[in-house]
Amino acid sequence: MNWLKAILRSLSGSARDLAFIVLVISFFQLVILRQPFPDLGKALVGLVLVLLGLAMFVRGLDLGLFPLGEGMAQAFARKGSLGWLLAFAFALGFGTTAAEPALIVIAEEASEVAAGAGAILDTEEARERYALGLRLSVALAVGVGIVVGVWRILTGWPIHLMIAVGYLLVVVMTVLAPEEIIGIAYDSGGITTSTITVPLVTALGVGLASSLEGRNPVSDGFGLIAFASLTPMIFVMLYGMLI
């Protein structure tokens, strides 16, 4: 009965997360808008699915992926082979982003919007290819971002200078990229880093900083996510220029 208890605990965590959203929406719906909610039944079924799904997802991560990933992050941080460490950092960023649920949903929505506005062909195939292209660009970008971040931890380069250079690149790309990709590109930075990516990447950074001498886990261990949120903007705008 242990697994049941664990699922229930995870369920209550997700429920708390959702409860705030439901509370705020109901308040505005009942007190301010005073309108019947459209498709209430469908929304409720969906909400239950979201709740169950998130609980199982998080429980599964705790069981399998997190212990494995954290152990590996620490092992690679200690092992000292630079090439493998960077390869692992890239694979971690790419792999976790490719499976990020929020990114899957947003890429699909973006392809529908783009098809609706005539930016791409409105066929199932064209939309799927566009969504996949978006996701791969973001995943590639996060992989590169994590590698850059790991490199910074190793070399101790100042983070603010590197981020400032990144911003400069974003500015340059914004001028060059087509207008319709800018919104989704800017958003992609925030989308990428959620449920799976953050804990694993933070484990890698903090593990790395604590295994190196003369590094402070706070000022050197954090900062990986910052790079992982910056590079997708650049890569997605590049993708927008290429298609």
Added chain:
Amino acid sequence: MDLVAEFLEVLVETIRDVLPIAAVLVTFQLFVLRRPLANPRRLVLGFGYVLLGLVLFLMGLEQAVFPVGKAMAAQFTAPGFLGVDHTAAGHSVDPAAYVWLYAFSFAIGFSTTMAEPSLIAVTLKAKELSAGAIGAWGLRVAVALGVAIGITLGVYRIVIGVPLQYFIMTGYVVVIVQTMFAPKLIVPLAYDSGGVTTSTITVPLVAGLGLGLAESIPGRSPLIDGFGLIAFASLFPMITVMGYAQASEWRAARKRSPDATSDPATPEESPS
């Protein structure tokens, strides 16, 4: 029957999505680190949960969260609710008429961020690593305020229709200027807080809100104006977190020496 067919379809897609990560992790573990998998049964079980959870979650998002964001956007911008007449007044609705929309955006940004599990974990870690110099609660409030302000401003941008990049570029300048003055210890954490906050549920909800607004406000296009809210939500926490650090540093300096104004020594820099 429809639900079952959808379930199977999403399941196949999800397996395709999740399998590469599993393959990568297992390959690295077995062939590079050359270590056996510590607990293969648990690992397989965990992946089963992840798969099934992801499928249910994606189905639910499609059915509930996205449409809710869009429906709320449509309701808040409906001429009947605003008490104005779109058709008669041409294309211009006074941005001030959307005051409830702004209030909703602020509330949803603040409340979802305060409840965000990965943020709670990060703030506790930051407190532990900084030996208490960075308060977990204060940090959480700072981040939540940042997200709330960000989303509200982003919604305002969609209403007035100014290009996204002007706002974001200005934000970058503020971040860079703040970086020069903020306590050094907080800088990487502040940069990270931007990405951490936007969780798996918040992202689709906020994206749905933005797309819905761009569809229902006259003169906006979903393609150009619909996205961008998440960018705002990731940018502003950096500003508020550094602001929080600067404020607490200033307060600590004043408390310690009431007459000294140029005191750079801070509790953050004391040995930990």
